[in-house]
Amino acid sequence: MPATKGEDIAAAADLVKTYRQGEAQIRALDGVSVGFARGRFTAIAGPSGSGKSTLMHCLAGLDSATSGQVTLDGTELTGLSDRALTRVRRDKVGFVFQSFNLLPQLTALENIALPVTMSGRRLDHELLDHLVGVLGIGDRLSHRPGELSGGQQQRVALARALVARPAVVFADEPTGNLDSRSGTEVLDFLRRSVRDLGQTVVMVTHDPRAAAYADRVLVLADGRVVDDVDVAAGADVGRALQTVGNARTATDVGTAAGVGTAADAGTAAGTGTVGSAGSLGRTR
Numbered sequence: 295m296p297a298t299k300g301e302d303i304a305a306a307a308d309l310v311k312t313y314r315q316g317e318a319q320i321r322a323l324d325g326v327s328v329g330f331a332r333g334r335f336t337a338i339a340g341p342s343g344s345g346k347s348t349l350m351h352c353l354a355g356l357d358s359a360t361s362g363q364v365t366l367d368g369t370e371l372t373g374l375s376d377r378a379l380t381r382v383r384r385d386k387v388g389f390v391f392q393s394f395n396l397l398p399q400l401t402a403l404e405n406i407a408l409p410v411t412m413s414g415r416r417l418d419h420e421l422l423d424h425l426v427g428v429l430g431i432g433d434r435l436s437h438r439p440g441e442l443s444g445g446q447q448q449r450v451a452l453a454r455a456l457v458a459r460p461a462v463v464f465a466d467e468p469t470g471n472l473d474s475r476s477g478t479e480v481l482d483f484l485r486r487s488v489r490d491l492g493q494t495v496v497m498v499t500h501d502p503r504a505a506a507y508a509d510r511v512l513v514l515a516d517g518r519v520v521d522d523v524d525v526a527a528g529a530d531v532g533r534a535l536q537t538v539g540n541a542r543t544a545t546d547v548g549t550a551a552g553v554g555t556a557a558d559a560g561t562a563a564g565t566g567t568v569g570s571a572g573s574l575g576r577t578r
């Protein structure tokens with residue numbers, strides 16, 4: 295297993311999570327030790343039930359582990375009260391969910407601003423304008439989620455996740471409810487946020503095409519890390535993708551997403567719609 299390094303912005307050490315189901319005990323995480331480097335895009339992949347969401351929830355302070363340790367941006371999460379965990383999530387984490395999770399009664403703009411304003415911080419209007427421009431949602435800001443397409447709602451959720459400059463953006467199957475074009479746009483945007491803003495992104499996916507956008511693919515099976523592929527260093531992504539999915543062959547996936555050329559190309563899948571304004575334009 296990769297050792298946890300000093301520069302990791304998030305890390306798990308010997309993480310175990312068990313659930314009780316009647317008499318049986320399910321070991322959703324079975325001793326996971328892994329570090330996530332700052333400014334990288336990591337996909338957590340693996341078959342259904344392998345522990346992907348459980349790992350993400352423990353890393354993001356949404357759930358507590360049975361044993362082991364989680365560190366997030368210098369804060370040890372183990373043993374924190376619910377209140378303290380809420381504060382950590384609010385201050386350090388941006389979330390993107392499969393089902394968007396926007397508040398239906400608020401406009402797109404209000405949804406984007408909510409996490410910042412709720413924590414009493416000032417909205418960075420320059421960054422907001424930038425994100426809105428790159429995501430192409432400038433003419434949708436006064437609309438409520440019910441008046442937006444799924445792809446537009448997810449773009450609003452992406453702006454909401456990034457505008458507070460979180461230590462880590464955790465994305466849980468962010469393309470799961472989208473058509474392939476909208477899904478590609480979301481992945482392209484996440485890729486660009488890593489490249490241009492230095493954002494750290496951890497994305498759970500069971501989709502090998504989505505995983506191919508990451509710098510690194512961590513593969514789980516039965517609650518353990520069974521593969522850890524450094525895509526950015528030119529490692530054999532096909533090997534990991536074969537492990538994660540069988541809907542398409544690894545070769546198909548690699549070709550579709552431009553794997554093997556440059557994980558940081560940003561235009562790997564090249565729809566050119568989202569991000570047509572060019573780079574996000576700043577380095578943290």
Ligand SMILES: Nc1ncnc2c1ncn2[C@@H]1O[C@H](COP(=O)(O)OP(=O)(O)OP(=O)(O)O)[C@@H](O)[C@H]1O
Pocket residue numbers: 313314315320321322340341342343344345346347348349500
């Ligand atoms: N609240 C819970 N109570 C009981 N068992 C749970 C609970 N949450 C998860 N599990 C079990 O823990 C294991 C890991 O679940 P988890 O949701 O982390 O897997 P996953 O890889 O994210 O799966 P999927 O791709 O289907 O979302 C599974 O066996 C699941 O049934």
